[in-house]
Amino acid sequence: MTEILPAAGTAEMPFSDVAQRSRAQHLGMWTFLATEILFFGGLFTCYAIYRWHYPEGFAEGSHHLDLMIGTINTGVLLTSSLCVALGDHAIKLGARRTLGWCLAVAWLLGAVFLALKGHEYAVKFHEHLVPGPLFEAQGAHAAEVEMFIFLYFAMTGLHAAHMIAGLGALGWLLWLIARRRPAEALHAPVAMVGLYWHFVDVVWVFLFPLLYLIRR
Amino acid sequence: MNAAGEKTEAGPTRRTLVGVYAALIALLALTVGAAWLPLHAWAVPVALAIAGAKTALVFLFFMQVRYQRGLVPLFAVAGFYWLALIGALTFADYLTRG
Numbered sequence: 631m632t633e634i635l636p637a638a639g640t641a642e643m644p645f646s647d648v649a650q651r652s653r654a655q656h657l658g659m660w661t662f663l664a665t666e667i668l669f670f671g672g673l674f675t676c677y678a679i680y681r682w683h684y685p686e687g688f689a690e691g692s693h694h695l696d697l698m699i700g701t702i703n704t705g706v707l708l709t710s711s712l713c714v715a716l717g718d719h720a721i722k723l724g725a726r727r728t729l730g731w732c733l734a735v736a737w738l739l740g741a742v743f744l745a746l747k748g749h750e751y752a753v754k755f756h757e758h759l760v761p762g763p764l765f766e767a768q769g770a771h772a773a774e775v776e777m778f779i780f781l782y783f784a785m786t787g788l789h790a791a792h793m794i795a796g797l798g799a800l801g802w803l804l805w806l807i808a809r810r811r812p813a814e815a816l817h818a819p820v821a822m823v824g825l826y827w828h829f830v831d832v833v834w835v836f837l838f839p840l841l842y843l844i845r846r
Numbered sequence: 847m848n849a850a851g852e853k854t855e856a857g858p859t860r861r862t863l864v865g866v867y868a869a870l871i872a873l874l875a876l877t878v879g880a881a882w883l884p885l886h887a888w889a890v891p892v893a894l895a896i897a898g899a900k901t902a903l904v905f906l907f908f909m910q911v912r913y914q915r916g917l918v919p920l921f922a923v924a925g926f927y928w929l930a931l932i933g934a935l936t937f938a939d940y941l942t943r944g
Contacts, residue, residue: 668929715858828908
């Protein structure tokens, strides 16, 4: 990562100029996000198969989830995405302080999301609704509920791991700002981390209705 | 134009970003509200359509695909294309089991 751009518009090899480097960075990040779509997509496909086979069990499993927390968490992530988008807008105008505030709020909202998620997981442990030998459920659809609970933990757990990585990335940006990097040097990192963060938000946008909103 | 007066790529204005956010929150309210409607077989398509609309808004405006030309929009949808292949081939198996 170049510390300071050598001169406006120029870039180091193998890039011909800043615009071309920016295009390459965007395509690289979108390629990575395409692999992420497939990564989560495998779990979504598994979910589709089992929900299709066990609609009753999945509805019952969904009712065990806390809809209020799920809705709040969705709002929290959408707001954090707005903050990151506003931060990207700010740094394009050279406003490093505004960027810093936007990223700090986004980071805090991400932490709130994970805290609420952790609370949900803790409640599930107490209710014995966790995949594995500790699972306990009554009723005709207990095995199907167990499959739903497995997918719930697998999908939201994978998402939470991505959130943690995202918090690390946002933290890195905040560190760059604290180290007084010039605004021009922040454009690309902010854009790339922003793409990742928005993507993780989009994954949750799909997880929420599929897990929390089955036949209420 | 950035603060140094240099030409920068186009991007969404602050107003656009806040407007998109308002639409996202409205769609969130809609998807939660729709969960209580007796949609039966339409419940999943409706939920996916609303999620798809939110995704389109995030992709186009927050991720700025709307403001890019050429390969970026193509790469942005490529992952969904291959995911559609996974889904289609998987369900081609399940749906054709006797």
